[in-house]
Amino acid sequence: DAKTTQPNSMESNEEEPVHLPCNHSTISGTDYIHWYRQLPSQGPEYVIHGLTSNVNNRMASLAIAEDRKSSTLILHRATLRDAAVYYCILRVGSGGGADGLTFGKGTHLIIQP
Amino acid sequence: GAGVSQSPSNKVTEKGKDVELRCDPISGHTALYWYRQSLGQGLEFLIYFQGNSAPDKSGLPSDRFSAERTGGSVSTLTIQRTQQEDSAVYLCASSWGGGRGYYNEQFFGPGTRLTVL
Numbered sequence: 280d281a282k283t284t285q286p287n288s289m290e291s292n293e294e295e296p297v298h299l300p301c302n303h304s305t306i307s308g309t310d311y312i313h314w315y316r317q318l319p320s321q322g323p324e325y326v327i328h329g330l331t332s333n334v335n336n337r338m339a340s341l342a343i344a345e346d347r348k349s350s351t352l353i354l355h356r357a358t359l360r361d362a363a364v365y366y367c368i369l370r371v372g373s374g375g376g377a378d379g380l381t382f383g384k385g386t387h388l389i390i391q392p
Numbered sequence: 393g394a395g396v397s398q399s400p401s402n403k404v405t406e407k408g409k410d411v412e413l414r415c416d417p418i419s420g421h422t423a424l425y426w427y428r429q430s431l432g433q434g435l436e437f438l439i440y441f442q443g444n445s446a447p448d449k450s451g452l453p454s455d456r457f458s459a460e461r462t463g464g465s466v467s468t469l470t471i472q473r474t475q476q477e478d479s480a481v482y483l484c485a486s487s488w489g490g491g492r493g494y495y496n497e498q499f500f501g502p503g504t505r506l507t508v509l
Contacts, residue, residue: 315498322396322483322500323435366434379425379437379451380498 301367417486
């Protein structure tokens, strides 16, 4: 699976927007971009995913670069509950074989009150 | 509705003993995954079950690790002759479908923290 690169940590203030970057320069045409987050002492939870177009849901927005070599997860108004490790993951969109997610180190998001 | 549940939440064992970890997936989910997360590390995929198909064991680190899924629902991960490096949080996830060509959100359980003394 193609590799992703994320900053180790980021810090933001409560009620401000947060932009979490992810680089995936070796992404293939069939790879989907997924984001999960892991709150302290919990299992990961799905946030959002996309292929080419920008995506919005109740949790966040995903902005995908035109060449798809990078993407940005956008939390429009961060709260203290958004403090977590955010993982950017590429999932192959075709073919068979194992379907396990490949998690990197992720970005540790710190929210200041 | 009920999410993925795992038991026990914590397990402390002595080196060399066998342990069994249990996962109850969300009802109706056909795909089930096991991962482990060592301290300060990302998640490591271990094994994947999809319906009645043979499991994909490509992520199991050694033959001391095995897993089964009975009746397409509950799964048990067994670690034989535990070693200190097996200490980690073991996470289970389930989803509606599986396979690379099928998008599916994975729902994770809270994990079992295994400590091998």
